[in-house]
Amino acid sequence: MVAAAVAAMLAVQAQSGFYASQIAQAATLALMAVSLDIVWGHGGIVSLGQTVPFGVAAYLTARLSIAAPSLALPIIALGVVSGALLGLLMGIVLLRRRRSAMTIALFTMMLSLLAEQLAAKLLVIGGFNGLGGLPALRLGPLELSSRHRDLLIVGVCAATVMAVWSLSRRPFGVLLVGVRDSEQRMAASGYHTILIKVMALAVAGAVAGLGGSLYAMQTGFVFPGIFGFGFIADTLLWTLIGGFGSLAGPVGATVGLSLLEEYLADAAIDYWLLLTGISFLVLVMFVEGGIASQVRRWLRMAPRTPNPVELVPAPADARAPARLRTESLSCSFGAFSAVNDINLEVAEPGVYCLIGPNGAGKTTLLDILCGFQQSTRGLVEFDGNDVTRARPWTFTRLGVGRKFQNPHLMASLTVAENVALASFAVAPRSDWMWNRAWRAQVPPAALETLAASGLDSRLSATAGELSHGEQQWLETVLALCTRPRMLLLDEPTAGLTASESSRAAEQFRAIAQNQQIPLVVVEHDTTFIREASDHITVLAGGRVVAQGTVEEIEANPRVKELYFAT
Ligand code: ADP
Ligand code: MG
Numbered sequence: 048m049v050a051a052a053v054a055a056m057l058a059v060q061a062q063s064g065f066y067a068s069q070i071a072q073a074a075t076l077a078l079m080a081v082s083l084d085i086v087w088g089h090g091g092i093v094s095l096g097q098t099v100p101f102g103v104a105a106y107l108t109a110r111l112s113i114a115a116p117s118l119a120l121p122i123i124a125l126g127v128v129s130g131a132l133l134g135l136l137m138g139i140v141l142l143r144r145r146r147s148a149m150t151i152a153l154f155t156m157m158l159s160l161l162a163e164q165l166a167a168k169l170l171v172i173g174g175f176n177g178l179g180g181l182p183a184l185r186l187g188p189l190e191l192s193s194r195h196r197d198l199l200i201v202g203v204c205a206a207t208v209m210a211v212w213s214l215s216r217r218p219f220g221v222l223l224v225g226v227r228d229s230e231q232r233m234a235a236s237g238y239h240t241i242l243i244k245v246m247a248l249a250v251a252g253a254v255a256g257l258g259g260s261l262y263a264m265q266t267g268f269v270f271p272g273i274f275g276f277g278f279i280a281d282t283l284l285w286t287l288i289g290g291f292g293s294l295a296g297p298v299g300a301t302v303g304l305s306l307l308e309e310y311l312a313d314a315a316i317d318y319w320l321l322l323t324g325i326s327f328l329v330l331v332m333f334v335e336g337g338i339a340s341q342v343r344r345w346l347r348m349a350p351r352t353p354n355p356v357e358l359v360p361a362p363a364d365a366r367a368p369a370r371l372r373t374e375s376l377s378c379s380f381g382a383f384s385a386v387n388d389i390n391l392e393v394a395e396p397g398v399y400c401l402i403g404p405n406g407a408g409k410t411t412l413l414d415i416l417c418g419f420q421q422s423t424r425g426l427v428e429f430d431g432n433d434v435t436r437a438r439p440w441t442f443t444r445l446g447v448g449r450k451f452q453n454p455h456l457m458a459s460l461t462v463a464e465n466v467a468l469a470s471f472a473v474a475p476r477s478d479w480m481w482n483r484a485w486r487a488q489v490p491p492a493a494l495e496t497l498a499a500s501g502l503d504s505r506l507s508a509t510a511g512e513l514s515h516g517e518q519q520w521l522e523t524v525l526a527l528c529t530r531p532r533m534l535l536l537d538e539p540t541a542g543l544t545a546s547e548s549s550r551a552a553e554q555f556r557a558i559a560q561n562q563q564i565p566l567v568v569v570e571h572d573t574t575f576i577r578e579a580s581d582h583i584t585v586l587a588g589g590r591v592v593a594q595g596t597v598e599e600i601e602a603n604p605r606v607k608e609l610y611f612a613t
Pocket of ligand 1: 411
């Protein structure tokens with residue numbers, strides 16, 4: 048990356064003014080690609096509105112530079128801040144609630160079209176004709192020649208790309224990838240996932256803002272079209288061709304293709320869009336993941352370079368087991384009542400099995416008990432505090448660990464990175480976020496389960512390539528990483544063989560005993576239930592139909608009837 052930046056600056060130095068200027072302009076566009084790669088490639092947020100921070104910063108820079116030519120640096124800083132604020136605002140409006148990718152794409156696209164219309168109507172910023180005639184770039188009293196201006200712009204853009212790249216390797220940057228892979232697992236690990244996405248939009252907005260400011264300084268001319276769909280479509284196309292999520296790919300493709308477009312401008316402008324369109328289609332059909340992933344394949348590199356992670360045992364801490372109580376807990380989906388009037392009390396360490404036929408409401412009940420589903424009536428109390436309306440990450444921080452029915456993992460990250468991210472979330476200080484070294488203090492219980500399940504020999508495998516059984520165990524390990532004082536496990540032995548299931552029963556008993564915490568386990572496997580459970584609750588049609596020990600439940604005529612009937 049450094050070599051590429053130096054090469055670009057040498058090219059600017061060596062080229063005639065026109066080409067130097069083209070390179071500098073391409074560099075500012077590369078920041079748009081970086082912005083898109085942060086939100087789409089790393090965060091999976093399909094924003095088509097990254098032209099808004101870019102364009103607003105460009106207009107702000109143009110208008111203010113004309114008014115105060117000597118204040119270039121503060122004006123650029125203002126462009127960056129305006130971009131960050133716009134990103135933040137977009138994030139808060141869009142992401143506060145769960146919205147589909149389609150809604151987000153359409154909303155942000157409309158936003159950029161509106162901005163274009165507004166810019167075309169506002170006469171103070173030149174209206175339809177745009178704003179031109181920006182003065183030469185000045186640093187204090189020094190007026191820069193256009194060559195020095197271009198060198199400076201390429202340098203700043205290269206430094207920004209490298210800063211974003213460095214951030215994307217640190218835990219702070221990888222949090223976003225975690226949320227893209229599994230928002231639920233990240234929330235269950237104790238991360239405020241909405242905040243992470245909003246922060247990503249703010250950072251991406253700041254980068255786009257810097258790009259916009261520099262673009263205005265470089266071209267000396269801004270026009271409503273820089274908000275428009277044509278502009279975002281171009282950068283999106285280049286970013287996709289380069290390969291989302293790889294940073295170097297989108298930057299390289301944007302610089303390369305925008306320069307190529309300029310060079311070919313005279314000869315083939317009529318065919319340019321056709322050519323890029325066709326090459327894009329060919330790329331999508333034959334090269335998954337863009338040019339960057341193809342290059343990695345040629346070089347026999349993994350799709351992603353994992354971070355080296357050091358997992359060290361955290362000091363053991365004795366925490367009192369959690370006390371959970373529900374009162375007339377109910378949850379309806381429309382007219383259908385999935386959970387009905389449930390009174391539960393879990394306070395003593397031990398294994399509490401939750402059984403019942405499919406559709407009985409077991410998963411829904413667990414979801415309510417850790418904030419993934421809102422109850423429609425009733426009360427959830429944790430250690431005597433009302434947490435009925437609390438969010439998932441609050442439950443996690445209070446000490447509720449969750450394993451989902453289907454594995455929810457950060458599939459593109461390694462096992463070690465998964466464990467590290469899950470352990471970082473509950474660290475008392477936040478300096479781990481910015482450290483280049485991934486050194487995570489993992490609770491002993493999680494390390495023991497990692498070893499007992501054989502996952503300690505798979506630390507550098509990506510979670511997505513693990514077998515189903517291994518994924519089940521990794522989820523349990525991740526739940527243990529948050530130092531839970533209570534574990535909610537949804538069908539942990541589904542898909543395991545009889546012997547694996549029996550080993551799991553042993554393992555869970557050991558966790559309950561060693562950690563002195565309650566485990567609420569949804570199970571179907573009768574061997575597991577007999578071997579592991581201290582207490583059983585039978586659910587049917589969303590209601591508790593029986594409670595007691597294994598012997599009591601086996602003798603219960605109502606339960607027999609239920610199981611023979613289904
Ligand atoms: P179990 O885990 O016991 O098999 P669930 O809790 O998953 O059962 O589901 C209980 C019932 O609630 C099922 O009939 C299911 O179809 C319904 N249900 C669960 N989630 C939703 C939802 N988000 N919207 C509508 N119905 C749902
Ligand atoms: Mg279920």
